[in-house]
Amino acid sequence: MLNRSFSARVLVVAMSMAGLVCGVAQAQTASATAVVPAAAVAMTGEAFIKSITTEVFASVKGDKAIQSGDLSKLNALVDAKIMPNVNFVRMTASAVGPGWRQATPDQRKRLQAEFKTLLVHTYSGAAAQIKDQVIEYKPSRNRPEDSEVVVRTLVKGQGDPIQLDYRLEKAATGWKIYDVNVMGAWLVQTYQSSFAQEVNATGIDGLINKLVERNKQLAAKKAN
16 A cells, blocks of 8 residues: 655655645645735745745654654644645545545544555655755746646755656645655555555545554554
């Protein structure tokens, strides 16, 4: 269920920048009466990613508990700093594929919660590796009027540079991340095949149960 070809260093960059990669549905719903600053809506996709990068890296570097793998602190960071900037409903729906349309509202809620837990477990162990990476932004191919863009970056530190790209959509409240590309592999595509196989074999509940089982295994492994 996990793409094990990624190195731990790649995984932590993906987690810290996107969350990538991850969150619960409550972080997705903005109030219809909320006032959105004009600057947030007018911000370019690249400026949006830069703002997240700066804030998340500073939070991780300044918290020894997160660096040591404290899941409760990491969850708090994800929910506070990352999830308001991610369309996780779209991300989960894309990962699940056609089976998402068959899912009940309760099943969708459980899928999102377990998918978030899976991603946090997967990437938390490498959080201590966020050190002195530098983000280089590659020339933009996007037009000002585009509502969906790709922001392309290179993460430079020790070792070879790491390709890290973001797919963004522009909503009424500003930009939202809905997929991340690490070294040529998009996060959503990483899970699509295994999720589809599970849904075809055992249905939506089967996929949820598989995610619950995997999360229990990862939690037990961290506890030992």
